[in-house]
Amino acid sequence: MDESMGEKRRHPLSREAIQNGFVSELIARSGTSLRVLSDEERRRSLDATLAAQPTQGDDVWLFAYGSLIWNPAFHYIERQPVLIRGWHRQFCLSTPIGRGTPARPGLVLGLDRGGACKGVAFRIDCAEAKAELELVWRREMVTGAYVPRWVRLHGPGLIHDTPGIAFTINRAAPNYVRPVSEDATAQVIATACGALGSCRDYLFDTIHxxxxxxxxxxxxxxxxxxxxxxxxxxxxxxPQASGELPMTGPGTG
Incomplete structure (x- = not known):
């Protein structure tokens, strides 16, 4: 579909970069005044999510639908394609930092309510789950634009209704963008670029x-x-801005 899909780029959002506070530095350098979750807030969110695990003591499954598929940056035991119901993949999160700038924000994916979504489930060893998920929380739970929740994973290699963590969109977040036309979405993706790369690469890497x-x-x-x-x-x-998308707020992607 696009030549860029055949290229393998080294993503700046590596495991080491996340461990060294790259995301926080990215926000600090951006010049935007964003409400960023504190370490304590992220810790409480992770603890609450793990405490709600339906099968305590088991390995933890994490559902990926966007950049976590092709750039997980955490350790896992296995991965496999799965389906979840009640949520669908949508470009509904504005990003003035990672895949855009304050002057020209981009769009990244979230899980919005309704429908179904095929993605990839990663199984993380229960003994390493908290440490590995801390990295994921540093990456995804930057501003509270996502709501981590347990969903049911459906796949031929899984026990029926295996629970897994998914990052669903927070519709109350200031950077949540309600679905508009695919043409308007494409115009933003075609032109936006930030410290993590272009929205175009993000789209094609996800498809690939x-x-x-x-x-x-x-x-x-x-x-x-x-x-x-x-x-x-x-x-x-x-290129001219379409004027259809109210792009404000954070995101990394």
Whole structure:
């Protein structure tokens, strides 16, 4: 679909970078005044999530639907394609930092209510779960734009209704963006770029990561085609903001 899908780039959001506070530094350098969760708030969120595990003492499954698929940056025992119900993958989170700038914010994925979503489940050893998930929380729970919750994973290699953690979108977050047209979404993705790279790369890396598990997302594929068409049109005239998306707030992706 796009040449960039065949390239393997070293992502700046590595395990070591997260451990060394890269995300916090990224926000501090951005020049934006963002409400960032404290270490204590993140710790309480993680503790509460683990305490709510339906099967205490078991290994922990983590559901990935975006960048965690192709850049997990945490240790895991196994991974496999799964389906969850009641949530769908959507470009509904504005990001003025990781995949955009305050002047031209980008969009990254969240799990919004309704429908179903195919993604990848990672199994983390119970003895290492808290330490590994602390890294994930530092990466995903930066501002509270996501709500971690237990969902049911469905897959041929799993026991029926295996529980797993998923980061669902917080609709009350200031950077939550209600779904608009795929064309408007594509215009943002085609032009936004930040310290972690372009939104375009984020989109194609996610499609490529899903295809590695034989998962097709028709919505993402349609947006990708529109992104390519928009970039082709932009070679003849300067890009213009669509004005349809209220882009404010944080996100990394």
């Amino acid at each position: 990561g899903l295809e590695g598990f034989e998962i097709q997302d028709r919505h993402l594929n349609r947006v990708a085609r529109l992104v390519s068409e928009y970039r082709d049109r932009a070679t003849d005239s300067p």
